[in-house]
Amino acid sequence: xxxxxxxxxxxxxxxxxxxxxxxxxxxxxxxxxxxxxxxxxxxxxxxxxxxxxxxxxxxxxxxxxxxxxxxxxxxxxxxxxxxxxxxxxxxxxxxxxxxxxxxxxxxxxxxxxxxxxxxxxxxxxxxxxxxxxxxxxxxxxxxxxxxxxxxxxxxxxxxxxxxxxxxxxxxxxxxxxxxxxxxxxxxxxxxxxxxxxxxxxxxxxxxxxxxxxxxxxxxxxxxxxxxxxxxxxxxxxxxxxxxxxxxxxxxxxxxxxxxxxxxxxxxxxxxxxxxxxxxxxxxxxxxxxxxxxxxxxxxxxxxxxxxxxxxxxxxxxxxxxxxxxxxxxxxxxxxxxxxxxxxxxxxxxxxxxxxxxxxxxxxxxxxxxxxxxxxxxxxxxxxxxxxxxxxxxxxxxxxxxxxxxxxxxxxxxxxxxxxxxxxxxxxxxxxxxxxxxxxxxxxxxxxxxxxxxxxxxxxxxxxxxxxxxxxxxxxxxxxxxxxxxxxxxxxxxxxxxxxxxxxxxxxxxxxxxx
Amino acid sequence: xxxxxxxxxxxxxxxxxxxxxxxxxxxxxxxxxxxxxxxxxxxxxxxxxxxxxxxxxxxxxxxxxxxxxxxxxxxxxxxxxxxxxxxxxxxxxxxxxxxxxxxxxxxxxxxxxxxxxxxxxxxxxxxxxxxxxxxxxxxxxxxxxxxxxxxxxxxxxxxxxxxxxxxxxxxxxxxxxxxxxxxxxxxxxxxxxxxxxxxxxxxxxxxxxxxxxxxxxxxxxxxxxxxxxxxxxxxxxxxxxxxxxxxxxxxxxxxxxxxxxxxxxxxxxxxxxxxxxxxxxxxxxxxxxxxxxxxxxxxxxxxxxxx
Numbered sequence: 133x134x135x136x137x138x139x140x141x142x143x144x145x146x147x148x149x150x151x152x153x154x155x156x157x158x159x160x161x162x163x164x165x166x167x168x169x170x171x172x173x174x175x176x177x178x179x180x181x182x183x184x185x186x187x188x189x190x191x192x193x194x195x196x197x198x199x200x201x202x203x204x205x206x207x208x209x210x211x212x213x214x215x216x217x218x219x220x221x222x223x224x225x226x227x228x229x230x231x232x233x234x235x236x237x238x239x240x241x242x243x244x245x246x247x248x249x250x251x252x253x254x255x256x257x258x259x260x261x262x263x264x265x266x267x268x269x270x271x272x273x274x275x276x277x278x279x280x281x282x283x284x285x286x287x288x289x290x291x292x293x294x295x296x297x298x299x300x301x302x303x304x305x306x307x308x309x310x311x312x313x314x315x316x317x318x319x320x321x322x323x324x325x326x327x328x329x330x331x332x333x334x335x336x337x338x339x340x341x342x343x344x345x346x347x348x349x350x351x352x353x354x355x356x357x358x359x360x361x362x363x364x365x366x367x368x369x370x371x372x373x374x375x376x377x378x379x380x381x382x383x384x385x386x387x388x389x390x391x392x393x394x395x396x397x398x399x400x401x402x403x404x405x406x407x408x409x410x411x412x413x414x415x416x417x418x419x420x421x422x423x424x425x426x427x428x429x430x431x432x433x434x435x436x437x438x439x440x441x442x443x444x445x446x447x448x449x450x451x452x453x454x455x456x457x458x459x460x461x462x463x464x465x466x467x468x469x470x471x472x473x474x475x476x477x478x479x480x481x482x483x484x485x486x487x488x489x490x491x492x493x494x495x496x497x498x499x500x501x502x503x504x505x506x507x508x509x510x511x512x513x514x515x516x517x518x519x520x521x522x523x524x525x526x527x528x529x530x531x532x533x534x535x536x537x538x539x540x541x542x543x544x545x546x547x548x549x550x551x552x553x554x555x556x557x558x559x560x561x562x563x564x565x566x567x568x569x570x571x572x573x574x575x576x577x578x579x580x581x582x583x584x585x586x587x588x589x590x591x592x593x594x595x596x597x598x599x600x601x602x603x604x605x606x607x608x609x610x611x612x613x614x615x616x617x618x619x620x621x622x623x624x625x626x627x628x629x630x631x632x633x634x635x636x637x638x639x640x641x642x643x644x645x646x
Numbered sequence: 647x648x649x650x651x652x653x654x655x656x657x658x659x660x661x662x663x664x665x666x667x668x669x670x671x672x673x674x675x676x677x678x679x680x681x682x683x684x685x686x687x688x689x690x691x692x693x694x695x696x697x698x699x700x701x702x703x704x705x706x707x708x709x710x711x712x713x714x715x716x717x718x719x720x721x722x723x724x725x726x727x728x729x730x731x732x733x734x735x736x737x738x739x740x741x742x743x744x745x746x747x748x749x750x751x752x753x754x755x756x757x758x759x760x761x762x763x764x765x766x767x768x769x770x771x772x773x774x775x776x777x778x779x780x781x782x783x784x785x786x787x788x789x790x791x792x793x794x795x796x797x798x799x800x801x802x803x804x805x806x807x808x809x810x811x812x813x814x815x816x817x818x819x820x821x822x823x824x825x826x827x828x829x830x831x832x833x834x835x836x837x838x839x840x841x842x843x844x845x846x847x848x849x850x851x852x853x854x855x856x857x858x859x860x861x862x863x864x865x866x867x868x869x870x871x872x873x874x875x876x877x878x879x880x881x882x883x884x885x886x887x888x889x890x891x892x893x894x895x896x897x898x899x900x901x902x903x904x905x906x907x908x909x910x911x912x913x914x915x916x917x918x919x920x921x922x923x924x925x926x927x928x929x930x931x932x933x934x935x936x937x938x939x940x941x942x943x944x945x946x947x948x949x950x951x952x953x
Binding site: 205224225226230234235242243246 | 831
């Protein structure tokens with residue numbers, strides 16, 4: 133039976149942007165239906181239409197084969213459509229039960245029946261093996277558990293169709309696996325799930341059917357049996373995305389970055405980076421793989437001057453960066469693509485232009501005397517928009533209105549064109565669509581080879597580190613536990629064993645590779 | 647120390663704390679809804695004036711008291727209209743209303759009575775009753791402190807308890823807290839944020855109005871120009887020190903009541919009067935800083951424990 137059908141949906145925003153054009157797709161009862169597409173392809177808009185947050189110009193929606201008119205999220209909920217937002221809608225200071233029953237609290241003698249709320253929540257959680265404690269405070273939960281609270285919120289309101297907007301973006305691999313088991317259980321119970329994701333391997337593993345959106349159009353619904361990851365990405369971007377990156381062997385020159393006996397102590401007093409030494413030379417990409425939270429962020433922050441390290445030394449072009457101001461470090465030749473683009477990479481409320489020129493507006497050549505040079509700024513930004521194919525209405529648009537991929541492009545464009553000879557790329561393609569990710573990776577390789585810069589790539593995406601890096605290190609518990617001379621010949625299973633601590637290389641084995 | 651001094655001081659602490667408690671509760675309900683109530687000052691001022699006028703006109707303290715509550719509520723609702731319906735900036739709207747109320751109350755007083763600073767001569771206002779608590783009043787010292795206070799002093803304690811139950815145990819209270827913490831989350835499950843704001847401002851207004859009524863109908867029996875004198879702001883401090891918890895806000899208000907009483911007591915000595923009058927406000931700053939230092943170090947420790 134068809135649980136949901138959206139027919140000929142067209143959504144045009146007041147500024148004339150066509151987000152959805154004549155999209156038709158349907159979801160069967162008891163299936164997991166993937167909705168894939170590049171950033172800005174219209175997935176989020178389509179789901180907002182379904183959830184009553186946006187009104188389409190044309191088209192109709194059927195729930196359980198009944199035509200419905202959804203004007204608000206409340207109506208969507210009452211029709212059995214639930215949504216798990218990418219940014220959680222939770223109240224951290226309240227308990228799981230209070231969050232789940234918010235707005236539909238059971239009452240007893242005029243007051244909220246807290247016991248009943250706990251009981252309702254616990255029953256629901258146990259039924260789907262969510263492993264939640266209904267009395268726990270949400271602020272004490274891990275991100276993975278918070279997401280379960282969100283799912284429970286939808287389920288307890290009777291959701292039969294559940295929209296999951298990039299649910300795995302915030303999860304660790306273990307949490308992702310657990311989530312998948314629970315989603316499969318929901319499917320067996322007759323729920324229909326709409327799964328929005330960039331990660332094609334997840335789509336392949338979990339989903340029954342895949343609907344592809346491209347530039348606001350629907351590029352068909354396909355049963356999973358007829359697809360593989362390469363086919364999906366072709367449907368998404370309209371061309372073959374090369375998951376393999378062609379590159380010649382590096383011809384490394386003199387060392388640019390030298391890290392020696394680096395130690396960073398975290399707030400618990402433990403060594404987050406534990407005696408790490410390595411160097412990066414001209415013309416090579418050094419990759420760092422590892423399960424997240426094993427000191428990669430500390431390492432990146434210490435090198436880029438965001439935090440003070442406790443001992444050891446970091447030399448950039450022969451100059452010690454410890455104690456230098458971040459601006460001076462950048463001046464000395466470092467560029468950083470930060471892990472979290474929204475808090476460190478850009479200023480959300482400022483324009484595309486202000487963000488693009490943030491590191492160079494006060495350089496002599498970009499000023500006219502003591503005044504800012506608006507014309508020059510526009511010129512620089514225009515060049516970036518062109519070269520990196522940034523889609524935005526204008527340079528003056530606040531950057532937060534751009535899609536995630538385009539925001540990342542602005543950050544990447546700024547960092548790649550800063551004239552630095554060393555780049556840290558920390559999770560450069562996280563939450564970015566396949567096409568943009570490919571472009572960023574290729575750019576990183578090209579810059580490194582052609583301009584002879586040194587690059588440090590930190591990524592949780594194994595395909596990425598294996599394809600892009602020349603030398604590859606594995607970090608675990610703050611230490612480098614393995615080093616490989618050639619990343620693209622490393623076996624994934626072997627890499628996994630080093631990441632998870634099943635194997636560790638000795639200092640002798642790594643000799644000469646660091 | 648002499649017993650008389652202790653009793654009169656203790657009695658003064660509770661008397662002086664009463665308006666501060668109502669101001670603090672007024673700020674607290676807003677704080678729980680995620681709003682910053684700077685206008686308790688105005689709510690109290692209008693409550694004080696309207697209470698006097700109506701009780702004078704009707705010869706009923708009770709009707710005057712109801713009118714004071716209504717005046718406070720109207721002030722609160724006015725802020726809601728300006729900021730929610732009119733989309734005015736919350737801070738600016740409140741500053742405007744505070745300035746307007748300071749002048750507006752005097753104008754109304756002048757228009758009705760021809761007096762510019764005090765209603766005592768023109769309006770014969772009634773006082774809200776004092777209550778003797780049988781049993782307690784017989785205990786030496788403590789009886790003299792706790793018994794014989796104005797009905798609103800006891801009312802303040804009751805109000806704090808009722809509000810605590812309302813906020814933490816009732817469905818509406820849950821919704822208020824939800825809106826205060828994350829309006830989007832509340833909205834996503836169908837809680838109307840404007841409605842919750844309306845409720846918060848109305849309740850805040852009523853509480854402010856009661857605080858004002860106490861000042862002009864309990865403490866004194868007349869309205870004087872700018873008689874609230876910053877008590878609304880002190881209440882705001884008391885509430886923000888404890889994150890809007892009603893019982894906590896009441897206890898904090900009590901600390902300021904002590905400072906107030908000390909300053910009153912010192913005025914009888916040779917200490918420089920202007921300096922003494924600064925006391926309650928200086929205590930406010932000191933306590934505010936101390937509490938925030940404690941809060942931060944506690945939060946830091948918790949962060950460390952968590953990571």
